[in-house]
Amino acid sequence: MKTALRLTITLLGTYLFFWILRAAYRLFFHPLSRYPGPLLAAISKPWYEWYWNFYQKGQLVFEIERLHERLGPVIRIAPNELHINDPDMFLEITKVGSQFTKDPGFYDYITFPGTSIGETDPIRHRIRRQVLTPAFSPLRVQEIAPMVRAKVDRLLERFDEFAARSEPVNMFRATKAFTMDVVSTIVFGKGLGCIDDPEFRNQFIEYLHSTFEMGWTATAFPNLTAFSLSLPEWVSEKLFPIPIMEFKKKCIGLMDNYLQDRDAPTLHAQNGANKKTDFDRSIAIDLLVDPESAKDHSTLDASQLAEEVIMLLSAGNDTTSDAMISGTYQILKHSEIHEKLAQELQQAFPSVHDDITYERIKKLPYLTAVIKEILRYSSPLPGKAPRIVPQDGWTLYGHKLPPKTVINTSAYLLNKHQRVWSEPSKFIPERWLEGDSAHLDKYMASFYRGTRQCLGKDLAFCEMYTLLANLFRKFHVEIHNTTDDDMKWIDLLFTYFVGRNLHVALRRRVE
């Protein structure tokens, strides 16, 4: 007994001694020790991140904002990590030919590794991106614009039902139902029916949000996460139940159904119809299962396929909906913006029955300015996007950083940097229409930039143009019982709204 106690004390003492030595090295001798930042962050990434993101619930991005205000454009936020708030450095990191790569220490724990978003190896990423590009290219988006429009029409019909009952609409749920039905149609070949749900409920969003609520522990304690992932699936399911894994099983089922329907010798064909044109195809799945989609692309097994599908559904849902929710609130809060927008739409489409197509609305200057400002103002993926300094190191303000240093930037901070944006905390669409505004596009960090820029950017624009133009042309919209407090958000990888969120009262226009 005594020996066991002595052994335990010795082990704990040795670990403590190692920990103190390592902390001293990190504080005084590490190559990043010259940079300012919190003491705890310089010594221990897990506990610092856990405190701000888990214990304080998604507050790290705001703490980093305060630190930059006090300490300047470069701060140390972990033993081997810097956070930079400088729009020109962001351009430098993301420029053509940049060798910066995604940090596996982050992406392996917040995404499924190997997927379009999660793959950190640049060569494997290039292959996956090539495979998926035809599903999201500008040309493809042009082709699917009528499908997006049909979902908007259905959503507006649902709004009529609320209007008839004089019942306010929960725009948070309604908008998420819309984006989920669009992206699931692209990914599964059919929508998940969220718009038709009486309360716009959406099981996937519920799985996703409950996963994110616990998600910050995964990046704070990667060793624990790696351990849980290394266990047999049935054991980790019991010990570390993660809601998204339940959804993964459902996705595998949905994809099986899709592939069986697609490949079945067709009943349709016997009836004289051609299954290839008849069937609602999922371009994304078709591309992923086809080894010919790109050179060196190998087909995915059911689990890998489900993981890619989940990543696409996640990437395409909260991002676009959060931008529109936040944007709708801003439009409604500023009556002069609301009026200007309604006027532009009325001039372009004099009758409320006119066909409001993507082709036509994307040419409207004020609506375009409103959408760009929504994207800047809302920064739907607000927090850090860690990248690794390449093999040759990187010179930052005259000081060489060693390879493998992790560099973070944040879209939320870059999108309100004083050097680029005047009155950044205000929602001002007009900034995009001023004479010298052309240079602003390159500073917009919402979709990231370079080779890891958002793949769904064109789709997101199509959804935003189509929903906002139709909504504001066809309905009188008013805020219902919603204040700034209801729109507060925290960073759970997405802008996660913590209040009761946006509710609106709607009435069809009848001119």
Ligand code: HEM
């Ligand atoms: C307003 C809407 C959107 C915003 C603000 C947005 C933002 C972003 C950002 C910041 C990234 C880089 C993330 C990182 O490096 O950590 C990204 C990547 C990505 N997004 Fe989006 N996104 C939006 C909509 C969409 C949509 C509709 C899809 C469609 C499925 C999508 C699919 C993707 C994919 C596949 C990637 C990974 C690209 C790569 O690494 O090659 N996104 N997005």
